[in-house]
Amino acid sequence: MKERIIVIGGGLAGVESAWRLANEGHKVILYEMRPQKQTPAHKTDKLAELVCSNTLGGTELTTGAGLLKAEMSLLNSLVIEAAKEARVPAGGALGVDREIFASYITRRIEGHHNVEVRREEVERIPEDEIVIVATGPLTSERLTEHIRELVGYDTLYFYDAISPIVEAESVDFSKGFWGSRYGRGGDDYFNCVLTEEDYRRFYEELLKAEKVQPKDFEKAVHFEGCLPIEEIAQRGYQTLLFGPMKPVGLVDPETGERPFAVVQLRKENAEGTLLSLVGFQTKLTYPEQKRVFRLIPALRNAVFVRLGSMHRNTFIQSNRVLTPFLNMRKMENIFFAGQITGVEGYVASSATGILAGINAGRLAEGKELVVPPAETMLGSLVRYVTGKEGELQPMNPVFGLLPPLEKRVKDKKRRKELFAERALNKMREWVEDFQRG
Incomplete structure (x- = not known):
């Protein structure tokens, strides 16, 4: 039997981590404090409840969010799967019906034979197990204090509306x-x-x-x-x-x-x-x-x-604390995912949950940890939040994070198309490589 892995937080990042691990055969304990303890923004007990906008950003490959969603699809994202089931018209954006979206994810997670959902607050991170902390921007006060102890730096915060x-x-x-x-x-x-x-x-x-x-x-x-x-x-x-x-x-x-x-x-x-x-x-x-x-x-x-x-909204200075694999530099068994890492938005949060799940599983199996190529949107975003010099502020998936193309292209739309084409090719190759290993 594979080693069990703990995921703290039932938001977008947490469910992606749990879904990835469970499908790879790991036993997952997913902690979600709602409805035992609510947050100032949530209204239901559903997993992956959307509390801000009901759109997951643009769908076109020439947008950062659109490219990242395409990469997530290659990684079998549960969030993208649910969004397609709950989609509502929103122009060029991926809009969803909140209730259908959250209910779909809750049903899939709770129905998975490798996932045990525990509805209780976690006040301290178990330091002797493999853990993914995906508590999001509304981390409870007691757990926030323990995170401060672990990371060794003051946790920053900003206000979301x-x-x-x-x-x-x-x-x-x-x-x-x-x-x-x-x-x-x-x-x-x-x-x-x-x-x-x-x-x-x-x-x-x-x-x-x-x-x-x-x-x-x-x-x-x-x-x-x-x-x-x-x-x-x-x-x-x-x-x-x-x-x-x-x-x-x-x-x-x-x-x-x-x-x-x-x-x-x-x-x-x-x-x-x-x-x-x-x-x-x-x-x-x-x-x-x-x-x-x-x-x-x-x-x-x-x-x-x-x-x-x-x-x-609470987030850590990941550039001082985390590796590009999303685990702590001083405690390799503790991973972070979602907005708490300093990424901004639903899609970026979900994507980091997938990567944390991949690496937590590989750590449990004694395999080398991995990170997508810098030419991918996920790879460039993770490298930014874990490697930026100076103070970290939340970052969206944007084309400016990607390394330049080999040849200069003047037309802006064509340039983004080439960025997207390169990113998806690199992501496909990367997925094939780490799945073999």
């Missing part, structure tokens, strides 16, 4: 139009139109709105890729027009002109009965969210089924 969701029936669809930017993806988004006067009033009230303040002992440090909308607004009157409210690539079919500003609504479930405000993550108080967001003409009578909120 959740966007509100409204009932579709409460939206005034006469105050906007359906369509994606530049016509890509069909009519997957509803664009709430704002005139210049609407925008001015919204902007002024947004700046004046009351916000939820961090606790005295916490300092709010925001990741640039997920700033609260009011934080963006404070940078200038037109900043939102170049961010979440940008009208670029959209033409109002009624006027034939580009709107002054828009707020995009995206389907949250397969039925389209719930719509989320795209890019409207916020730390406004609940009453202020209702007041200010109802200044958007199409949302004047909006019924909010979920309001935005802020929660602490």
Whole structure:
């Protein structure tokens, strides 16, 4: 019988690790503290519950997230499998129905004969067993303290924000139009139109709105890729027009002109009965969210089924602590995966879970640990977070991480196509190599 392996955390990274190990014949104990102990962001007891956006990013190979998803498919990703089952229209992005997605993964994990799911909080990491820590950005306070002891450095944190969701029936669809930017993806988004006067009033009230303040002992440090909308607004009157409210690539079919500003609504479930405000993550108080967001003409009578909120995201300085195999430099039997390593987003978190699972299994079998080639998106991302000089800030999968092509290509799209082609070829070769070994 193969050595058992412990996975702490039932989020995207944790389920990927458990799935990989279980399918390779390892006995896995997967710890998930919910519902015994909830987090400030989760609402259910399901594994892999999505608490922020319901999209896993772009699907085109010319995007970092799209390329990484293609690599994950070559690695038999459970998250990608579930996303295909739960897919909802989202333009060029991979959107999912949250309930179907989480239920599918929960069913697959709990039904696997090599996985035992234990619903309890882990307060200390077992140091004499092979362990994958995949507790995510909302690691419990007691376990966070133990992680601090293990890594020897202060664990950094930043604040992530959740966007509100409204009932579709409460939206005034006469105050906007359906369509994606530049016509890509069909009519997957509803664009709430704002005139210049609407925008001015919204902007002024947004700046004046009351916000939820961090606790005295916490300092709010925001990741640039997920700033609260009011934080963006404070940078200038037109900043939102170049961010979440940008009208670029959209033409109002009624006027034939580009709107002054828009707020995009995206389907949250397969039925389209719930719509989320795209890019409207916020730390406004609940009453202020209702007041200010109802200044958007199409949302004047909006019924909010979920309001935005802020929660602490915890991650370690992986470049000081981890090897590219995602295990600790000073304790090879302890691996980390997911957002706690400093990668950003659902897809990157899931992908690191796969790699941690591969290497934890290989360590248990006495095999050499592996990392994908630098030419792959996963390989370059892992090398970045474990090898960056200086302070680490969360990183998305982006083409800028990849080593340059042998020959210079001026056309940007063609260059990305060649990057993707090279990455997938390298990933296929790598998978074949380590499976033989």
